[in-house]
Amino acid sequence: MNSNEIDLNISGEAKAMLREVKTFSMEVLRPAGIELDRLHAPEEVIARNSVLWEVFRKFRAMDLHLLQMPKSVGGLAEELDPMTTLCLSEQLGYADVGLTVSMAVAGMPFRYAALFPAPELQQLARDYAADQEGGMIGCWAITEPDHGSDWSLGGADPTCGPSVTAVLKGDVYVINGEKAAWVSNGTIATHAMLHVGLEPDKGMDGQGLAIIPLDLPGISRGKPLDKMGQRSLNQGAIVFQDVCIPKAYMAVPFPAMMKVAAGQGLANVNGGMAVIFAGLAKAAFDEAYQYARQRIQGGVPILEHKNIKLKLFEMFTQVEAARANARRMFLYNAANPMAPAVAHAVAAKCLSTETATRVASDAMQIFGGNGLARDYPIEKMFRDARAGMIEDGVNETLALKAMEFL
Ligand SMILES: Cc1cc2nc3c(=O)[nH]c(=O)nc-3n(C[C@H](O)[C@H](O)[C@H](O)COP(=O)(O)OP(=O)(O)OC[C@H]3O[C@@H](n4cnc5c(N)ncnc54)[C@H](O)[C@@H]3O)c2cc1C
Missing domain, CATH: 2.40.110.10 (Butyryl-CoA Dehydrogenase, subunit A, domain 2)
Incomplete structure (x- = not known):
């Protein structure tokens, strides 16, 4: 059974959308992420001729920026079931977490603006929803x-x-x-x-x-x-x-309002991170599995060696545990937006980022010397995953905060 599909319960229309996003993510996002990663200076990433801008344009042209924007401002949030949103996000993280975070954060002020009644903020949210060029970031x-x-x-x-x-x-x-x-x-x-x-x-x-x-x-x-x-x-x-x-x-x-909404904010951000990094963990596993089937040592594909086989199964178990956990939390929180499971969201962020880092590191071991080479995808996945353990809060400090919500 394809592990991608084991708990997939979405409509035929949603599956078609997922296929489209899969194509976009693997044909546009993944290669763009690799190209940008290899640039020497971070200034080049944002240069006028950078592929980054093509990513922004194509992401918007596919209406992916509307996934979490409410219908009232021109978004699609209510039209997609949470399982579909989750699968799309996981797939984007599978392709390139850096660009996925960039695209997601690009919508954050506008997504929050839509929640407030002030006409100026509502207009901002509407303008973003209508922006097909990627001009508003x-x-x-x-x-x-x-x-x-x-x-x-x-x-x-x-x-x-x-x-x-x-x-x-x-x-x-x-x-x-x-x-x-x-x-x-x-x-x-x-x-x-x-x-x-x-x-x-x-x-x-x-x-x-x-x-x-x-x-x-x-x-x-x-x-x-x-x-x-x-x-x-x-x-x-x-x-x-x-x-x-x-x-x-x-x-x-008013600071008192922030305190009331703090849990929702934590659940929202950590929930999204958990899903994206579960995608990266799966990507690192898939690369290692494919490589182990092709690399011949001792006269056979290294997958035939028991140590590699057992290591891959351990990685598979960890990836599926992180994905399942992220999904369970995400679906619960989507159904309970006013009282989300905050500690679960933080736990899922920690589990997914730590799993992605561990699995990418194990994948590097399976690749042998090639795991360290920039011609192969693993060393980048490892570096990207490692950043996740600090991103949007160091996992340890997030854990300390999450204990207040248990
Ligand atoms: C890829 C990436 C993307 C990011 N994106 C954003 C973004 O979009 N917007 C944004 O504003 N920020 C962003 N950040 C910043 C991120 O949120 C911070 O790096 C993170 O909160 C940690 O802060 P710091 O780096 O200052 O570490 P510090 O707070 O200095 O922590 C250093 C160490 O000390 C520990 N520590 C600190 N205080 C305590 C304490 N009171 N008790 C116990 N241990 C403690 C920490 O756990 C950590 O191990 C991003 C970071 C990364 C890596």
Whole structure:
């Protein structure tokens, strides 16, 4: 039985869509990810002639950016059953996690904008849904040079509050401070979902959330980040100097509201990561399995050697456990958006990213020397997977936070 299909319960129409996305992901996303990964300088990833822009255009042309946008603003969220959304996301992660994260984060400010009644935010969400060219690109700006895990853990210590602050002056908020070089899409984003300190005496618990365009006076960017894994994902700092935003852009102006929604936010982000990285884990296993069938040593394909066979079965077991766990959590949370299983989502993110890293490492061993060579896909998968254990929160600090939701 094909392990891809074991719990697949979707309509014929959804299966056709999945086939289309599979073609796109393996013929466009995977090769683009490899091409971008091999570029020497991160500036080249976002150069005018970069294949990155073709990926954005094709992703939008296929309406994949609408998957999580509500119908009220022109999206498809209500039309797809959660199993279909999940399979599409897993397939994209299978092809290239860096680009999948880039595409997903690109929609984040607009997806959240759609949740708020302010006409300015509703319009922003509608404009994004209608954007077929990839001109509107979002980012999620939370990490700061001095505050990484502090954001994951929260707390009311006034000496440990956000460095980026927003102060209400008349009809506008004035924003100052710097977001770290880790912001995904940081140097190419046109809009940000921006976490700011509103009440300094409450530390991290004094935060609010703004959704803003990034072409306002006083905003500048850092240079694209050079890093080990997910090199296809652009990242960079964003600096705010006396940036004035209208009140309507402060989507969550009260820290108490943020606290109530914190669990939903954690469940949402970690849930998506869990599914994407389960896809990467499966990709690494598939590469190792195919290689073991072809590579001859000792006069037979190495798959015939018991040590390789047992290792592959162990990898298969881990991959299927991570996929099944991610699916169970994702489907539950899709059915319970107002009271999602937060600890389960974090557990699934940790399990999927750790499984992807372990399986990619084992795959490297099965590839022998070729596992280290850039001509083969495994070393990139390993680097991409490893980044996942830090991405959107270090797994250990996420786990500490998740314990509050058990
Ligand atoms: C690929 C990738 C994509 C990312 N995308 C984004 C993005 O889109 N937007 C964004 O804002 N950020 C993004 N990040 C940043 C990411 O969220 C942070 O790197 C992460 O939260 C950790 O922060 P830090 O790097 O400052 O590590 P630190 O917080 O300095 O942590 C260093 C170590 O100390 C430990 N530690 C820290 N504090 C505590 C504590 N109180 N108790 C116990 N242990 C502790 C941590 O577990 C970790 O092992 C991304 C990161 C990566 C790798």
